[in-house]
Amino acid sequence: MARYPRARFLSATVLTGFGLAAVLGGLAIVVFALLLAEGGSGHGAPPLDYIGRVLSFTLGQALLSTVLSLLAAIPMARALARQADFPGRKLLIRLCALPMVMPTIVGIFGIVAVYGGSGYLAAAAAFMGLDWQPRLYGLRGILIAHVFFNLPLAIRLLLPAFAAVPAETWRLAAQLGMRGRDIFRIIEIPLLRQQLPGIAAIVFMLCFTTFAVALTLGGGPRATTLEVAIYQALRFDFDLRLGAMLALLQAFFCAGGALLVWRAGREMVLGNGARLIAYRYDGRAGIGRGLDLAVIALGAVFLVLPILALVQRGLAGMMAAASPASLFQAGLISLGLGLAGGLTATVIGYLLAQARQHAETSGHKRRAALLGLTGRLGLFVSPMVIGTGIFLAAAGRVDLYRIAAGGVILLSAVMALPFVLGVLEPALGIAARRHDRLCAALSIKGWNRFLHIDWPTLRKPIATALALASVIAMGDLGAIALFGNQELTNLTLLLYNQLGAYRLDGAASTALILLALALVFYWTIERVVGGRELH
Amino acid sequence: MKFLTSAILASIGAIAASAAWAQDKPVLTVYTYNSFTSEWGPGPVLEKAFEAQCACDLAWVALEDGAALLARLKLEGKNTKADVVLGLDTNLTAETKATGLIAPHGADLAGLTLPVDWNDADFVPYDWGYFAFVYDSEKLTNPPRSLAELVDGKDAPKIVIEDPRTSTPGLGLVMWLRQVYGDKAADAWAGMKPKILTVTKGWSEAYGLFTQGEAPLVLSYTTSPAYHQIVEKTDRYKALIFPEGNYMQVEVAARIEGSKQPDLAKSFLQFLVSAEAQKVIPTTNYMYPVRDIGADLPAEFTDLPKPEKSLLLSSEDAAANRDAWIKEWIGVISQ
Numbered sequence: 001m002a003r004y005p006r007a008r009f010l011s012a013t014v015l016t017g018f019g020l021a022a023v024l025g026g027l028a029i030v031v032f033a034l035l036l037a038e039g040g041s042g043h044g045a046p047p048l049d050y051i052g053r054v055l056s057f058t059l060g061q062a063l064l065s066t067v068l069s070l071l072a073a074i075p076m077a078r079a080l081a082r083q084a085d086f087p088g089r090k091l092l093i094r095l096c097a098l099p100m101v102m103p104t105i106v107g108i109f110g111i112v113a114v115y116g117g118s119g120y121l122a123a124a125a126a127f128m129g130l131d132w133q134p135r136l137y138g139l140r141g142i143l144i145a146h147v148f149f150n151l152p153l154a155i156r157l158l159l160p161a162f163a164a165v166p167a168e169t170w171r172l173a174a175q176l177g178m179r180g181r182d183i184f185r186i187i188e189i190p191l192l193r194q195q196l197p198g199i200a201a202i203v204f205m206l207c208f209t210t211f212a213v214a215l216t217l218g219g220g221p222r223a224t225t226l227e228v229a230i231y232q233a234l235r236f237d238f239d240l241r242l243g244a245m246l247a248l249l250q251a252f253f254c255a256g257g258a259l260l261v262w263r264a265g266r267e268m269v270l271g272n273g274a275r276l277i278a279y280r281y282d283g284r285a286g287i288g289r290g291l292d293l294a295v296i297a298l299g300a301v302f303l304v305l306p307i308l309a310l311v312q313r314g315l316a317g318m319m320a321a322a323s324p325a326s327l328f329q330a331g332l333i334s335l336g337l338g339l340a341g342g343l344t345a346t347v348i349g350y351l352l353a354q355a356r357q358h359a360e361t362s363g364h365k366r367r368a369a370l371l372g373l374t375g376r377l378g379l380f381v382s383p384m385v386i387g388t389g390i391f392l393a394a395a396g397r398v399d400l401y402r403i404a405a406g407g408v409i410l411l412s413a414v415m416a417l418p419f420v421l422g423v424l425e426p427a428l429g430i431a432a433r434r435h436d437r438l439c440a441a442l443s444i445k446g447w448n449r450f451l452h453i454d455w456p457t458l459r460k461p462i463a464t465a466l467a468l469a470s471v472i473a474m475g476d477l478g479a480i481a482l483f484g485n486q487e488l489t490n491l492t493l494l495l496y497n498q499l500g501a502y503r504l505d506g507a508a509s510t511a512l513i514l515l516a517l518a519l520v521f522y523w524t525i526e527r528v529v530g531g532r533e534l535h
Numbered sequence: 536m537k538f539l540t541s542a543i544l545a546s547i548g549a550i551a552a553s554a555a556w557a558q559d560k561p562v563l564t565v566y567t568y569n570s571f572t573s574e575w576g577p578g579p580v581l582e583k584a585f586e587a588q589c590a591c592d593l594a595w596v597a598l599e600d601g602a603a604l605l606a607r608l609k610l611e612g613k614n615t616k617a618d619v620v621l622g623l624d625t626n627l628t629a630e631t632k633a634t635g636l637i638a639p640h641g642a643d644l645a646g647l648t649l650p651v652d653w654n655d656a657d658f659v660p661y662d663w664g665y666f667a668f669v670y671d672s673e674k675l676t677n678p679p680r681s682l683a684e685l686v687d688g689k690d691a692p693k694i695v696i697e698d699p700r701t702s703t704p705g706l707g708l709v710m711w712l713r714q715v716y717g718d719k720a721a722d723a724w725a726g727m728k729p730k731i732l733t734v735t736k737g738w739s740e741a742y743g744l745f746t747q748g749e750a751p752l753v754l755s756y757t758t759s760p761a762y763h764q765i766v767e768k769t770d771r772y773k774a775l776i777f778p779e780g781n782y783m784q785v786e787v788a789a790r791i792e793g794s795k796q797p798d799l800a801k802s803f804l805q806f807l808v809s810a811e812a813q814k815v816i817p818t819t820n821y822m823y824p825v826r827d828i829g830a831d832l833p834a835e836f837t838d839l840p841k842p843e844k845s846l847l848l849s850s851e852d853a854a855a856n857r858d859a860w861i862k863e864w865i866g867v868i869s870q
Contacts, residue, residue, distance in 0.1 A: 050865075053869075105743070108743075109743055109747065112744060112749060113747065116744075116748075116749050118748030137732060212735075212737075212740065215734065215735060215736045216734075216735045216736055216744075217733070218733075219733045219734070220733060220734040220868050221698065221864075221865045222869045231700070231701060235602050235606050235701075236700055236701070237858070238606055238609050322574070326574060388610060395610060395611045395612060395615075396612075396613075396614035399616070401596060481569065481598065481599050481603075482598075483596075484566075484595070484597045484598045485596070486594075486595050486597060489573075494573075496569065496739065497570055497573030497574070497576075498573075499739035500569060500570030500573065501576060502742070502759070502762045502766070502821065504743055504746050
């Protein structure tokens with residue numbers, strides 16, 4: 001993209017963004033330094049070939065999971081973008097937020113209920129008289145679960161990209177008589193080249209740092225990921241130095257992967273069309289529409305079946321549900337912590353994204369990439385390392401237990417930050433290309449610019465980012481479990497407590513309540529903050 | 536909008552609640568694991584009973600599991616806020632003692648009824664149980680009758696076990712096979728391997744897969760069937776008692792050296808083994824009490840079959856060999 005002069009001064013927003021990035025990056029460095037300074041446990045380092053095996057397995061399954069998730073997400077998002085009017089479209093898109101809030105163990109149970117030995121598929125096969133047993137455990141199970149968790153996220157992040165194409169482009173494409181294939185080649189492929197790298201980076205990092213999914217569905221210690229090895233080092237062997245080194249290895253691969261795919265990204269000039277509802281003229285009828293609907297149906301079945309199984313189990317478990325008082329209290333805490341974490345993540349994310357955009361437009365590619373990585377620390381620095389590091393750093397200095405709620409909110413915000421950036425960075429990029437020159441010419445800046453230029457155009461993505469971050473923070477378990485405060489029992493922890501006390505039916509009902517609440521929560525935030533639908 | 540407002544209020548409430556620790560009464564801080572303090576665990580009842588007699592405030596810090604407790608103690612060292620740590624088992628006690636953070640309990644442990652002699656001056660046992668494979672009698676009519684049958688059986692049913700690196704029962708099974716098979720444990724693992732459907736991160740995943748019908752056998756406790764009988768009124772689930780013996784788990788508590796509340800901590804540990812506290816254990820933690828509580832032990836517990844042989848390695852042996860045996864396990868199972 002062409003560089004052009006920008007206002008010389010750094011706005012307060014951008015400065016704050018740089019400051020926040022410095023704080024985040026600084027904290028990460030302190031945490032690693034502290035852990036590395038600790039002695040080893042004396043157990044001796046695990047043999048290199050063991051680490052090599054773990055690393056190659058982690059990398060392999062993460063790459064496969066990412067490719068599969070994206071291969072499925074592209075046609076699905078495209079079909080959803082082309083077919084703007086079919087019953088259930090909005091619900092389907094909202095359902096895409098669910099795997100984000102779903103506790104891992106619940107997702108695993110949902111997958112097992114569909115693809116397991118006693119699952120829906122096996123039952124269907126038996127019903128049809130087929131002598132066939134699904135074989136879930138192994139790489140297959142891991143891939144199914146990872147696509148289940150990440151396909152909806154990828155769709156959710158891809159849709160705004162399709163929606164960002166101005167209405168004029170579609171009109172022009174129709175006037176030129178462009179067919180589906182031409183549109184794909186000339187408009188959509190460049191669009192994907194711009195958007196996919198960021199999404200691929202998030203999905204890759206999520207799959208790279210997987211833990212319970214890999215162990216449980218992977219069938220055993222062959223499916224050991226780096227995160228498992230980090231857990232073992234920090235928790236089990238208490239070898240902080242080894243844990244930190246493994247975590248550095250993990251961060252290196254995640255960050256390296258992100259940088260690689262970011263480099264593969266290409267800017268696309270979208271034009272400065274008005275923000276109208278972009279009516280697409282392709283795929284309105286015939287084979288195109290039929291194919292799209294088939295793709296959507298297929299994706300919907302894949303996404304909905306496990307959720308359906310969870311709903312079924314949840315309803316069946318209602319008799320054994322936790323007391324209404326506990327559920328109500330845990331629900332309120334989930335919502336409160338979710339909103340607080342989501343708001344924090346969105347504010348920090350907005351500032352970081354502005355800072356990155358500023359670095360990008362003023363030609364500092366490296367600085368921009370560094371800012372992008374810093375915001376994604378929560379994704380590629382093992383949560384085990386973060387948790388261990390802050391308690392190590394605080395011991396004897398700060399009483400973390402006293403500020404548990406604040407700590408939980410901040411930590412869950414850091415964890416949700418990458419998703420906020422995944423939504424806001426592309427949106428800010430588009431906004432910058434549309435308005436920067438005009439604003440510079442008219443000298444509209446600071447708060448004025450946010451209020452009159454950015455907010456109206458960025459309202460939707462901000463709402464999406466906030467909604468996504470809030471449900472992620474709402475589903476938090478790691479941060480809450482870290483502080484161990486009894487007053488902070490959210491629905492996720494309640495559910496784990498039920499599981500730990502044999503209350504599996506009750507836990508299923510809590511899971512259903514959590515999912516339903518998350519759906520309403522997501523929808524409310526998108527609606528209240530985002531305003532009416534533009535697309 | 537109301538929805539959002541109430542959510543904001545809730546979060547403020549939560550922050551206020553978490554800050555409301557400071558009170559006039561002395562506070563006894565006990566580090567434990569989540570399922571101990573959940574509303575289904577023994578925590579709430581014990582807290583009420585102890586606070587009624589101690590003129591103090593009992594504050595829990597509930598972490599993920601025993602391993603998380605030990606790791607947190609090591610992280611905090613002498614700065615730890617804990618006065619008492621509760622929820623370790625004998626696999627972790629030697630390592631915990633080595634931190635130098637543990638003070639002698641000073642409690643009177645006379646009259647405890649553990650299947651093994653308990654002479655530890657540092658750790659107070661508060662419940663115990665046997666690891667066992669639990670089976671679904673509706674799915675499995677002819678379960679393996681011995682560990683040997685499970686290991687060598689050609690058509691043995693599928694089992695779900697837990698990973699010893701991340702879970703207590705998983706580690707228990709490694710110790711179990713080691714104690715029964717000694718240096719031949721690797722061969723035993725090789726025999727068991729084809730029957731393992733999957734190895735989960737924790738007990739909850741394994742038990743969930745089991746009750747979902749993925750496998751007819753799961754590694755759990757001999758006391759698990761008591762839960763199903765007492766709460767769900769079904770004796771569908773049964774535990775396998777092996778003639779080779781079943782490996783034990785003893786859960787313990789200890790007080791922290793240098794705690795500001797040594798007397799409160801001592802009286803809490805004494806309270807923990809009292810009949811009043813012990814009668815809470817069976818139907819909350821679904822483990823055996825360490826004291827004879829007479830008629831307070833539900834019939835479902837007294838009727839449970841018990842192994843003839845109780846296996847338990849000393850804490851020192853467990854600690855010294857843990858790494859090597861887990862490596863051995865990984866080596867065989869990853870083949």
